[in-house]
Amino acid sequence: MMGKYIQDSKVINQAFSITYINLNTSTSVDEIGGQGIAKYLRIVSLFFKVLIQLILIRPHFTYMTPTAGGMGFYKDWPLAMICKLFSGKFIAHFHNKGASNYQDSKVDNWLYRRFFNNTYVILLAEELYADICKYVGRERLYICPNGIPDPYQELVSKESNEPLKLLFLSNLIREKGIFDLLQAIALLKKDNIPVQCDIVGGDGDISEKELLEEIALLDIKEQINFLGKRYGSEKLQLIQSSDIFVFPTYYRKECFPLVLLEAMAFGLPIITTTEGGIPSIIRNEENGLIIKSKDPQNLSLVIRKLLYNKEMRSLLGKAARKDFSQEFTLEKFEQNFLRNIEQIVLKEQ
The missing domain is CATH 3.40.50 (Rossmann fold)
Structure with a gap:
């Protein structure tokens, strides 16, 4: 690209x-x-x-x-x-x-x-x-x-979804942290915390069948919407309609994920890790939240923190958008x- x-x-x-x-x-x-x-x-x-x-x-x-x-x-x-x-x-x-x-x-x-x-x-x-x-x-x-080209020239306030919508956007690769996210959502469900998550991406080392089996095993079918591959304007519309972008990667080849730039362009608060060059994109508690990888329990706590703190979501999202427009266009x-x-x-x- x-x-x-x-x-x-x-x-x-x-x-x-x-x-x-x-x-x-x-x-x-x-x-x-x-x-x-x-x-x-x-x-x-x-x-x-x-x-x-x-x-x-x-x-x-x-x-x-x-x-x-x-x-x-x-x-x-x-x-x-x-x-x-x-x-x-x-x-x-x-x-x-x-x-x-x-x-x-x-x-x-x-x-x-x-x-x-x-x-x-x-x-x-x-x-x-x-x-x-x-x-x-x-x-x-x-x-x-x-x-990347700026897909969203003017940041527009959007109505809050009920429940708030998480977005995971990546091919289905285990080291991208997709199963950690599913386990975190299962923990949130156990505590009766309402949340929805869109998962967007094609097969990697995890197939769609394996993903759906894991979702069924964790009993979170109602919380997950698996959409498969999405491209172009359809993908951008999904990012724009989301509230929080979650990318708990520990992928050993991770360098500079463009999906983070896309989420920043739409002013989404981001939860991610320090893999590869991500610390040059996301600064903890300034324009996103950094978590320890391979830790579903901690991930669930950080998601919960953002779900219940509208002001933090707004501040992180605005900072992410500002950093994108200044550094990553x-x-x-x-x-x-x-x-x-x-x-x-x-x-x-």
């Missing part, structure tokens, strides 16, 4: 002469992370496509958004090496993490050292530096938070991105 924003940005494309190559080798969501002869052939074809463009263009800089570890990194590594060979300087912009999970392997350590050698790195948040600090000095490190991302690239260019002159 962020790559598409860059490609479509008039501001960025007016500042530099850019040739774009799509490095995606999967033809569907289900194929991501998979293998097969067809996919290997597409990787080989992509390698030669990049090589030909490098020979023809001889760019001053090459910019890449690589995968930080695993099979994706092995695919991206030879592409990075030929970019370094045929261009002046190499910039790696990471939208994921995972290098620290592989760096103890002798093979991966060797690959990382050559990948990061003489490489400028852009990260989404300061907290993510720990993932690559073994290979990258701070003199080659730049921070550029993501931003697409326009702000473009400014930060250009500033980082220009600083790298100046350093090399």
